[in-house]
Amino acid sequence: MTLSINNIGKRIKRDWIIRNISIEVNNGEIAAILGPSGCGKSTTLRLIAGLDKPDEGNIYIDGVDITNTPPMKRRVGMVFQSYALFPHLTVHQNLSLGLSVRGASAEEIKIRTSGILSLMKLEEQQNSLPSMLSGGQRQRVALARALLRDPLLFLLDEPMSNLDAQLREDLRPELRSLILKQNKPVLYVTHDQHEAMALATKIVILNNGQVEQIGTPKEIYQNPSSYFVSKFIGSPKINSFSSKESIITAIRPEEIRFDPNGIPSELIAKEWYGMNQVLLLSTKLGNLRMMCTSDVCIPQRINISWDKDKEFNFDRKTGKRINI
Amino acid sequence: MKNSTRKIFISIILFWSLSPLIWQIYTSFSTPASLTEPIGTTLNRWTLDNYIQVLSANPSIFRYITNSTLLGVYTTLTTLLLAVPASYALIKLRKELRSLTRSILLLTALFPYVLLFLALLELAKSYNLANNLFLLSLPYSALSMPLAILILSSSLNDIPIELEEAAKMEGLNLLQRLRVVLLPLMKPALSSTSILVFIFSWNEYPIALTWLSKTEQLTLPVAIARLAGSSVYSVPYGAYAAATVIGAIPLLMVTLVFQKQIVNGLTQGALKG
Numbered sequence: 131m132t133l134s135i136n137n138i139g140k141r142i143k144r145d146w147i148i149r150n151i152s153i154e155v156n157n158g159e160i161a162a163i164l165g166p167s168g169c170g171k172s173t174t175l176r177l178i179a180g181l182d183k184p185d186e187g188n189i190y191i192d193g194v195d196i197t198n199t200p201p202m203k204r205r206v207g208m209v210f211q212s213y214a215l216f217p218h219l220t221v222h223q224n225l226s227l228g229l230s231v232r233g234a235s236a237e238e239i240k241i242r243t244s245g246i247l248s249l250m251k252l253e254e255q256q257n258s259l260p261s262m263l264s265g266g267q268r269q270r271v272a273l274a275r276a277l278l279r280d281p282l283l284f285l286l287d288e289p290m291s292n293l294d295a296q297l298r299e300d301l302r303p304e305l306r307s308l309i310l311k312q313n314k315p316v317l318y319v320t321h322d323q324h325e326a327m328a329l330a331t332k333i334v335i336l337n338n339g340q341v342e343q344i345g346t347p348k349e350i351y352q353n354p355s356s357y358f359v360s361k362f363i364g365s366p367k368i369n370s371f372s373s374k375e376s377i378i379t380a381i382r383p384e385e386i387r388f389d390p391n392g393i394p395s396e397l398i399a400k401e402w403y404g405m406n407q408v409l410l411l412s413t414k415l416g417n418l419r420m421m422c423t424s425d426v427c428i429p430q431r432i433n434i435s436w437d438k439d440k441e442f443n444f445d446r447k448t449g450k451r452i453n454i
Numbered sequence: 455m456k457n458s459t460r461k462i463f464i465s466i467i468l469f470w471s472l473s474p475l476i477w478q479i480y481t482s483f484s485t486p487a488s489l490t491e492p493i494g495t496t497l498n499r500w501t502l503d504n505y506i507q508v509l510s511a512n513p514s515i516f517r518y519i520t521n522s523t524l525l526g527v528y529t530t531l532t533t534l535l536l537a538v539p540a541s542y543a544l545i546k547l548r549k550e551l552r553s554l555t556r557s558i559l560l561l562t563a564l565f566p567y568v569l570l571f572l573a574l575l576e577l578a579k580s581y582n583l584a585n586n587l588f589l590l591s592l593p594y595s596a597l598s599m600p601l602a603i604l605i606l607s608s609s610l611n612d613i614p615i616e617l618e619e620a621a622k623m624e625g626l627n628l629l630q631r632l633r634v635v636l637l638p639l640m641k642p643a644l645s646s647t648s649i650l651v652f653i654f655s656w657n658e659y660p661i662a663l664t665w666l667s668k669t670e671q672l673t674l675p676v677a678i679a680r681l682a683g684s685s686v687y688s689v690p691y692g693a694y695a696a697a698t699v700i701g702a703i704p705l706l707m708v709t710l711v712f713q714k715q716i717v718n719g720l721t722q723g724a725l726k727g
């Protein structure tokens with residue numbers, strides 16, 4: 131199964147919210163759509179779900195054009211950011227509703243719901259209303275409902291954003307293995323780069339309704355195609371300074387090292403992260419962040435340098451990567 | 455407000471709204487002669503004659519209660535049947551169009567409907583709509599429609615859009631979405647709308663007066679009014695009061711039973727910005 135989106139665009143009156151977006155996702159791939167809020171990532175997802183109609187472009191599943199197929203007939207398993215569980219129905223009813231509407235027999239409904247309830251460890255909650263569940267349980271019900279849809283592809287709209295940070299980290303591997311096991315194309319919208327890095331096999335960076343870069347998490351990190359991408363990915367944030375008139379140079383904090391012959395700098399602040407620490411240094415290029423292990427001995431006089439070939443150079447006007 | 459002043463305030467309001475009712479009950483148990491005398495001067499002032507008169511009349515008051523109930527049920531069902539799809543359509547309109555429509559609806563809801571009664575009389579005359587309770591429920595539903603749509607659409611508006619979208623993704627068509635997802639979530643608004651429409655139809659007088667003439671088809675208000683006008687020389691205050699007391703009981707019971715839903719439905723969405 132392949133989901134391919136071809137040059138879709140959506141506008142409100144004259145303003146394009148997204149435009150020229152083309153993405154291809156194959157079976158067993160998790161593509162994370164990553165971008166700041168308002169970049170159009172949810173809009174993209176809604177177009178694929180069929181909840182909104184694109185103003186240009188087409189959407190195909192396995193070569194079949196589904197651009198004008200109503201959402202009821204699209205066979206898309208969607209997990210909403212708010213989970214959108216039906217508040218007046220029990221967990222069991224939430225799961226069986228779609229099956230019965232789509233014409234499953236009572237026998238089939240019984241087998242499939244009990245199977246998914248045990249897979250999701252929700253057997254004890256099956257007669258509870260959604261309001262009685264914890265955030266993690268709600269997420270599992272929403273996911274279970276999407277799985278029972280027998281979808282051709284999965285769409286997940288920030289499914290973790292309603293959970294606290296600890297739970298999010300716990301659930302990530304579980305979610306990843308569960309959706310990878312389905313062996314279907316998965317689109318995962320998030321604004322959290324860690325989540326995208328941890329879950330996705332492919333990251334689509336959106337900015338202002340345009341695709342900035344598509345690549346594996348490693349490619350995106352090591353080879354950002356634009357200034358925006360380099361800034362958006364990586365924590366602590368990448369350092370940047372203007373080296374020449376029309377060029378912005380950027381260097382990752384972990385590439386900076388102490389070097390007696392390097393640029394003289396002064397320590398302004400220090401953040402300790404357990405294994406690592408981040409030093410904020412004032413230099414003639416401006417303030418730079420440097421990341422090193424926490425056992426490293428900080429010299430009295432700090433001089434720093436980095437390998438020239440680890441630098442990224444960007445055109446100041448277009449923000450695009452250039453090679454010098 | 456301090457607790458004591460609050461109590462006094464509530465007492466005044468209670469007295470203001472309950473005293474006519476108490477007076478009516480008092481009158482219904484009094485003999486006609488005692489009504490013109492000061493309280494406590496007549497010895498045999500208490501009587502059940504008024505109730506006996508009302509209940510033993512032909513047709514009895516139960517006939518009119520049945521008519522009013524039937525009319526109320528017809529009106530409520532017709533109103534809901536039309537107002538639910540209308541409200542759904544209303545919230546799907548573009549924003550500007552939606553607020554324009556809502557304002558027009560509000561204006562029509564405030565329109566004094568009595569002004570329509572001559573036109574409605576003409577309609578009844580030329581299309582033979584008189585003396586049929588179901589047909590009478592049509593103008594009633596039309597008159598209830600603005601308020602019903604306003605209440606129902608604001609409750610629909612409070613349902614998160616994702617719920618309907620999730621139902622779409624599950625493959626539910628429009629009717630299924632309404633039946634399984636939207637209507638159950640609109641229950642408070644549906645019950646308060648029903649009660650308000652039912653009360654309107656129960657109390658309505660001028661249109662019922664002109665559309666109904668056969669004695670066995672009369673609704674409660676019209677029948678009671680006829681009672682009052684049955685003699686040229688005297689007004690049977692006692693019987694009149696007894697009839698209104700009996701006529702108020704079904705409505706009172708319905709309101710007591712659904713009290714919670716009415717308040718919930720009317721205040722739904724009131725707390726959200």
